[in-house]
Amino acid sequence: MYAANAAQPDARRFAALVRRRWTVSLALTVAMLAIYYGFIVMLAFRADWLALRLGERLTLGLPVGLGVIFASWLLTGIYVRWANGSHDAAVLHLKNAMQEGGE
Amino acid sequence: MNTALTTTIGQPSVTSIAFFFLFIAVTLAITWLAARKNRSTSQFYAAGRAVTAWQNGLALAGDYMSAASFLGIAGLVALSGYDGLIYSIGFLVGWPIIMFLIAEPLRNLGKYTFADVVAYRLSQKPVRIAASIGSLLTVCFYLIAQMVGSGVLIKMLFGLPYETAILLVGVVMIGYVLFGGMLATTWVQIIKAGLLLTGATVMTFMALSRFGFDVTALFTAAATRYGDKVLNPGGLVSNPLDAVSLGLALMFGTAGLPHILMRFYTVPDARTARKSVFYATGLIGYFYILTCVIGFSAMVLVGREVVAGMDKGGNMAALLLAEATGGTVFLGFIAAVAFATILAVVAGLTLAGATTLSHDLYANVFRSGRSTEAEEMRVAKRATVGLGLVAILLGLAFKGQNVAFMVGLAFAIAASANFPALLLSILWPGTSTVGAVASIATGTLTAVVLIVLSPTVWVSVFGFATPIFPWKNPALISMPAAFFAGWLGSVLVPDARARSHFAAQQIRNYLGVGAE
Numbered sequence: 001m002y003a004a005n006a007a008q009p010d011a012r013r014f015a016a017l018v019r020r021r022w023t024v025s026l027a028l029t030v031a032m033l034a035i036y037y038g039f040i041v042m043l044a045f046r047a048d049w050l051a052l053r054l055g056e057r058l059t060l061g062l063p064v065g066l067g068v069i070f071a072s073w074l075l076t077g078i079y080v081r082w083a084n085g086s087h088d089a090a091v092l093h094l095k096n097a098m099q100e101g102g103e
Numbered sequence: 104m105n106t107a108l109t110t111t112i113g114q115p116s117v118t119s120i121a122f123f124f125l126f127i128a129v130t131l132a133i134t135w136l137a138a139r140k141n142r143s144t145s146q147f148y149a150a151g152r153a154v155t156a157w158q159n160g161l162a163l164a165g166d167y168m169s170a171a172s173f174l175g176i177a178g179l180v181a182l183s184g185y186d187g188l189i190y191s192i193g194f195l196v197g198w199p200i201i202m203f204l205i206a207e208p209l210r211n212l213g214k215y216t217f218a219d220v221v222a223y224r225l226s227q228k229p230v231r232i233a234a235s236i237g238s239l240l241t242v243c244f245y246l247i248a249q250m251v252g253s254g255v256l257i258k259m260l261f262g263l264p265y266e267t268a269i270l271l272v273g274v275v276m277i278g279y280v281l282f283g284g285m286l287a288t289t290w291v292q293i294i295k296a297g298l299l300l301t302g303a304t305v306m307t308f309m310a311l312s313r314f315g316f317d318v319t320a321l322f323t324a325a326a327t328r329y330g331d332k333v334l335n336p337g338g339l340v341s342n343p344l345d346a347v348s349l350g351l352a353l354m355f356g357t358a359g360l361p362h363i364l365m366r367f368y369t370v371p372d373a374r375t376a377r378k379s380v381f382y383a384t385g386l387i388g389y390f391y392i393l394t395c396v397i398g399f400s401a402m403v404l405v406g407r408e409v410v411a412g413m414d415k416g417g418n419m420a421a422l423l424l425a426e427a428t429g430g431t432v433f434l435g436f437i438a439a440v441a442f443a444t445i446l447a448v449v450a451g452l453t454l455a456g457a458t459t460l461s462h463d464l465y466a467n468v469f470r471s472g473r474s475t476e477a478e479e480m481r482v483a484k485r486a487t488v489g490l491g492l493v494a495i496l497l498g499l500a501f502k503g504q505n506v507a508f509m510v511g512l513a514f515a516i517a518a519s520a521n522f523p524a525l526l527l528s529i530l531w532p533g534t535s536t537v538g539a540v541a542s543i544a545t546g547t548l549t550a551v552v553l554i555v556l557s558p559t560v561w562v563s564v565f566g567f568a569t570p571i572f573p574w575k576n577p578a579l580i581s582m583p584a585a586f587f588a589g590w591l592g593s594v595l596v597p598d599a600r601a602r603s604h605f606a607a608q609q610i611r612n613y614l615g616v617g618a619e
Contacts, residue, residue: 009610018613025203032203033354036196040350043189043336044343051335057326058319059334065188069388072199079202080381088374095614 007098017090024082028075035071039064111431112413112422115261118435126294126443127275133290134283144476147284147483148215148458152619154369158293160382163366165292166451167194167357167383168299168390170444171252171510176391177424178417180398181410184325184333187398191391193350197357198384205358205522206380207373208529211611211618216455217364217521218463221528221543224604226536227472231463233543237520238361238463240547241513242456243497245360246449248509250498253445259419260438269498276450277491280457281484285369288450295440295447300386302440303393306421309428310400318396324403333402348579349511355582356514359521362455373615397421404428453490460486508559511576515554519546519581527589529612532605538593546585553577 042049042064050061140146154162172194180187213219218234250269257268279287314320325333357363367376401410401420404427413419425437461483466474474482524542527534554560556572611617 009614014610014613018609021613029200029203032196032199036192036350036354037347039192040346041343044346047336051331055319057323057331057334059331061185061335062188062322065185065192066392068192069195069392072196073385073388076199076202076381076384079199080377083207083377084374091614095616098614098616 009094009098013090014094017087017094020090021087024079024087028079032072032075035068039068110413110423110426111434112419112426112438113259113262115263116431116435116438118432119261119438120435122436122439123442126298126439130279130287130291130294130443130446133294134279134287137283137287137290140286141282141284142480144215144462144479144483146286147480148365148454148462149368150285150289152369152371154289156370156375156378157382158289159366159370159375159379160386161296162289162292162369163363163379163383164386164390165296165299165447166362166366167387168296168444169249169448170256170441171248173299173303173390173394173444174256174418174421174441175416176394177398177401177421178410178414178419180395181401181405181420182407182417183337184329184399184402185335186337188391188395189336191394193353194357195384195388195391196350197354198380198387200354201358201363202377202380202384205364205525205529206367206376208612209364209525210367210370210373210376211613211615212529212608213368214619215365215368215458215462217359217361217525218459221524221539222467223528224601224608225528225534225539225598228468229536230539231468233540234521234524235459235463235468237359237516237524237543237547238459239456240551241359241517241521242361242452242459243493244509244513244516245362246452246456246494247497247501248506248513249445249449249452250494251501251504251506253449254498254502256418256445257442259414260422260441265502266499269495272446272449273491273495273498275446276453276494277488279446279450280454280487280491285365285454288447288454289366289369291447291450295443296386298440299444300390300393302425302437303390303397303421306425306428306433306437307393307396307400309433310397310404310424313400313404313428321396321399321403325399328403329407333399342574344579345574345576348574349576351582352511352514352518352576352578354518355522355578356516356518359517359525360513361459361517361521362451364521365455365458372618394421397424400424400428449494453487453494456490457483457486460490505564508554508563511559512550512554515550515576515578515581516547518578519550519585521546523582523585523589527586527593531593532602533593533597534589535593535596535598535601537596537598538589538591541592542585542589545588546581549581549584550577553581 052060176191218231221234222230253272254265254269257263258265370376401424405423410417410420426434465482466479520543524539553572558570559575561567561570
């Protein structure tokens with residue numbers, strides 16, 4: 001369908017697309033690393049915080065652990081929402097422009 | 104409560120055998136249907152790239168939720184409480200990383216294996232040989248752990264001799280992969296994931312009904328009976344650097360497991376790949392939450408003494424709880440699900456290993472990409488049988504050995520040998536052939552050598568008094584070493600041709616233009 005070196009995307013807009021993609025990806029990666037390692041470091045150095053009582057017996061540790069699971073759902077959800085929306089639209093736009101032989 | 108519980112675990116029951124044969128009958132029927140389509144390499148390796156996002160999400164979850172993680176983590180929670188939850192969280196957080204860093208580039212740049220992506224603009228032969236070694240080592244260590252675990256587990260569940268169990272698993276698994284290829288393997292994963300999630304949900308529901316559906320009441324009962332320490336972190340994270348190292352291996356190792364990465368080629372495009380990771384993350388997280396509740400319920404409803412008395416690793420906790428809440432019929436169902444889980448995971452691993460042998464080594468290295476599709480298919484099928492036999496032999500050879508470290512080793516190699524080379528070739532224009540090979544070789548060697556010198560092998564397997572390398576997992580050293588070697592090799596021996604192809608790689612990577 002596409003010849004190897006025939007069509008090229010608009011260089012400036014393509015570079016912006018790639019930059020935006022990695023800005024979003026790396027920001028979310030850093031957030032995931034911070035949340036997970038924050039949890040590990042807390043376990044290693046301030047485990048007493050996780051033993052704080054919330055109710056009669058329940059401690060802070062269980063909701064914090066669950067929170068890490070929810071955070072990984074939330075972050076993947078944010079990425080999919082962004083990528084399926086504005087990112088895919090930008091990709092489609094660049095591809096269409098390429099097929100028409102550039103702008 | 105009922106501490107003097109009598110159990111029928113270990114005696115083959117009518118229900119467990121009936122459920123098991125039903126599973127085998129359904130999956131073999133699917134294999135038979137799939138076999139009629141199974142003529143091309145694209146069918147055999149990638150199910151014709153027609154798998155939907157939901158199907159792939161379930162199949163990814165199926166590949167990842169092994170019997171070891173279901174029974175092992177439930178047991179760990181039942182015996183040590185909160186530490187089991189910490190452990191399972193480590194296995195989940197790799198999935199967002201797969202999504203953010205590699206799922207889409209992998210789908211757009213590759214054909215059947217992650218070596219396709221690493222070798223995209225580099226010299227095919229050296230890179231594919233190196234990537235195949237990393238890939239096969241990961242698959243083999245994972246396979247040994249699964250095979251030995253399955254033999255022990257089936258012996259405990261059904262009273263079958265270890266050797267018979269290994270042979271049974273090996274033969275059925277070869278049947279799925281050989282005749283049904285990726286399509287049958289995918290459906291086996293989907294059915295198994297559905298059964299496992301349903302079984303765990305029903306078990307959680309029945310266990311929580313004993314506490315009036317109040318989770319707080321369950322935790323309160325656990326703390327009342329065994330002390331507050333079951334709700335607090337215990338000894339799992341005693342050495343911070345060791346914990347960070349294990350976390351790195353789990354997080355980035357998931358993004359380097361060949362049988363997981365291969366699934367991204369079964370979907371039609373990057374958009375579907377991305378959605379499937381979202382579903383998989385949701386399902387796996389939900390599964391670990393259930394496993395945690397199941398573990399605490401087993402602690403309270405079955406009792407730690409009974410769980411530890413059956414198996415000192417606690418592997419029977421979920422099954423004992425199944426019997427305590429749903430009787431022998433439910434136990435039979437869960438036992439059959441555990442068996443199905445083992446079969447599905449080893450089938451996925453064998454297919455990934457066979458693809459590496461036939462697509463990377465035979466077609467692209469040995470025949471320099473000039474073999475016909477029929478020849479490659481023939482080799483793929485022979486590789487499946489060969490690898491299946493190797494799995495059976497390894498399972499028999501490692502009988503009675505301590506293989507617990509092998510899953511950790513598989514993740515450490517995946518994080519050190521496979522992931523850095525993959526990321527460098529996707530992101531860094533300067534990556535050269537020498538750099539990629541150096542990265543894979545350094546990652547593999549460092550991970551293997553440090554694991555041998557670590558407490559898990561040097562002390563637990565060889566029996567020496569003190570380890571030479573202090574941490575149980577080497578990823579904190581071996582992963583940065585692999586990145587460094589990749590950079591150094593690329594700077595010392597640059598590759599002008601590879602650099603000139605980066606622009607074309609980017610267009611295919613980000614726009615999907617020309618993706619297969």
